Amino acid sequence: MSLNNKDRETKGLIAMMIIEVLGKPPEHLKETLEEIIKKIDAEKGVSVIFKKINEPVLMKEQKEFYTSFAEIEIEVEEILHLAILMFKYMPAHIEIISPELIALTNNGWNDVLNELTRRLHGYDEVARIIQVEKNILEKKLRVALENKKKEEK
Numbered sequence: 001m002s003l004n005n006k007d008r009e010t011k012g013l014i015a016m017m018i019i020e021v022l023g024k025p026p027e028h029l030k031e032t033l034e035e036i037i038k039k040i041d042a043e044k045g046v047s048v049i050f051k052k053i054n055e056p057v058l059m060k061e062q063k064e065f066y067t068s069f070a071e072i073e074i075e076v077e078e079i080l081h082l083a084i085l086m087f088k089y090m091p092a093h094i095e096i097i098s099p100e101l102i103a104l105t106n107n108g109w110n111d112v113l114n115e116l117t118r119r120l121h122g123y124d125e126v127a128r129i130i131q132v133e134k135n136i137l138e139k140k141l142r143v144a145l146e147n148k149k150k151e152e153k
Helices: 026-042 079-089 106-152
Strands: 013-023 046-053 066-076 093-098
Touching: 013 026, 013 079, 026 046, 026 066, 026 079, 066 079, 079 093, 079 106
Parallel strands: none
Antiparallel strands: 013 066, 013 093, 046 066
């Protein structure tokens, strides 16, 4: 079975991502954003077309911390690569610039959905482990507090 032109998957998507960082000292934020951009550019099926790193700004709420962000225009071979970037780098914002219309075969959708499912299962596993560890720590803390009370009597 051959695909006709309207059934072909869209390749070569252009997107803009905004990556935010928070920390101190301010020069460290610029270095961190540079490193993140290098890692994004090294990802399979991804090319950084344009980048702009904004100057760090002192936060109003947390006077000792700074915030900065980078605007990164990328080209990805296929939508799956964009989904992977979203989970791996957690951008504050993402916008597909082109094409206007994206065609995806059922195999393309399967790849995207299976990647999303795989990542969600990984996060769920981490959350469960943290919950178990939290319960263990709470139990140990209760025992330690009870022992301290007994010693004080």
